[in-house]
Amino acid sequence: MGKLRSFQIDLDNLQGLYWAGQTVSGRATVDLESEMKMREIRLNFEGKGYVRWTESRGSGQNRHTVTYSATEYYFNNVMSVFGKGLSGGDEYSLPPGQHTFPFSFVLPPNLPSSFEGSTGHVRYIIKGTIDRPWRFDDHTVRAFSVLCALDLNQLPLASQGAEATDSKNLCCLCCKSGPIVGTLKVNRIGYVPGESIYFEASAQNMTGRECGMSANLEMITTFHATRKSRQDRKVINTIQYQNLNPGDSTVWSGDRFIIPPLPPSYLVNCNIIDIRYIIKLVIDPSGPAFDLNVPIEIIIGTVPLQSAVQQYQHTLSSVQPSAPPAIAMPAPSYNESILGPTNIKDEGDGEHTQGQLTFTPTYTYYNWSKTT
Structure with a gap:
């Protein structure tokens, strides 16, 4: 047998x-x-x-x-x-x-x-x-x-910065409070896994409630069936910030997301699955209320921007002065x-x-x- x-x-x-x-x-x-x-x-x-x-x-x-x-x-x-x-x-x-x-x-x-x-x-x-x-x-x-x-160099938007602002009012019974205002900025939207996304956020809390603040890196996947589509959201990473007291405002900078190994944006050449990425400022009022979400879509590619490569090589040479200058695109x-x-x-x-x-x-x- x-x-x-x-x-x-x-x-x-x-x-x-x-x-x-x-x-x-x-x-x-x-x-x-x-x-x-x-x-x-x-x-x-x-x-x-x-x-x-x-x-x-x-x-x-x-x-x-x-x-x-x-x-x-x-x-x-x-x-x-x-x-x-x-x-x-x-x-x-x-x-x-x-x-x-x-x-x-x-x-x-x-x-x-x-x-x-x-x-x-x-x-x-x-x-x-x-x-x-x-x-x-x-x-x-x-x-x-x-x-x-x-290749991010083939996408004109990848090297551009982006800014988003949104606000909301909180309601308590028949009273409406002052607004929460949030702004999120990035100096470019195109990255490859391993790069850092530095962002700046600002917030104003004109309500009578304390608000928590955080930022998310999220993956949004849309699945297309023959009769319907479905969207799944996955939080890849979260960074917490200090709480914002009533009447206060703040500017948040210096933190970063390091992009882990992930599939590239869009899932090019696939017609039934689409992948998008966002970083999102989340302002969470205490008590019963919906969060204020301020998103910016970013692009995750496989070939980095030439400007990012040059910046990396300049930083590397300043950290390691004896290292020979790199000319070619670094291999991943x-x-x-x-x-x-x-x-x-x-x-x-x-x-x-x-x-x-x-x-x-x-x-x-x-x-x-x-x-x-």
Whole structure:
């Protein structure tokens, strides 16, 4: 019958990270304890965007669940590495021991970046299958990250500053208090992971209540199904500031957000998932009242602004005077997403599926925080 010790896929790129258009190469390895009969060993290369969520409708006996979903394929290619797909025929066998099958696959251009979210994903996998006659097939899974370049130098708004102001009045029974006014400023809106976002905020509290102040870095993801869209908000980081007493005003500066490894803005080339980022000033009045939120949208790219690179190089030379002046764009490192791992097991994966069943995408990261 044949007994399988292990079935795995290894990539030549140990980080498992590729830019759209690059070649994915590696090998599938089958380790057998005894001879195994099979039809073939094949690899399925798949890139897919997928969105799905459910909502409850109605009440009582009329209560029901509505499912919203959408799918788009970027590629779906099958490659036979042993057996009938190469030689024809239906009966083959492999002797005991370890057997290695190399593969190479060119990614199409214009792929969206990898993304794993609670409601949808853009996912790239290689799924290996040992097709066995009259028995359950054996499978293995290997996911990898794909990056789509988002060059901030090609986006005119990325180098520009932004300012936002908003206000609100608090109501208590039939009385209206004076307003809360908040202003948020940034000197530019384009950044790459690893850079620091310095901001300045100001606030006036003309109410009779104490107000808390904080700033958030938030990720806003919109999932588009065929009949409806859904938006998820995730707070990436929060910075607290001192409370603001009634009648007081303040100016808040000097704090920063360091952008962690995150997917680039917009999720370019994906039509069913959109990603935006904001920094937001939050003024929270004590007692029953809605917060005052003052947001500014920022852009997170994969290629930094040239002006930011020059500033970084100037700062580096002042910190390390003996360092030679850098001319070329500094190369990024690549770090796993701050959003953490995702279970990528499909409905059809069971006890006969090996490999990588949890996955964390990898993104660009410029380790500039110590000097900027």
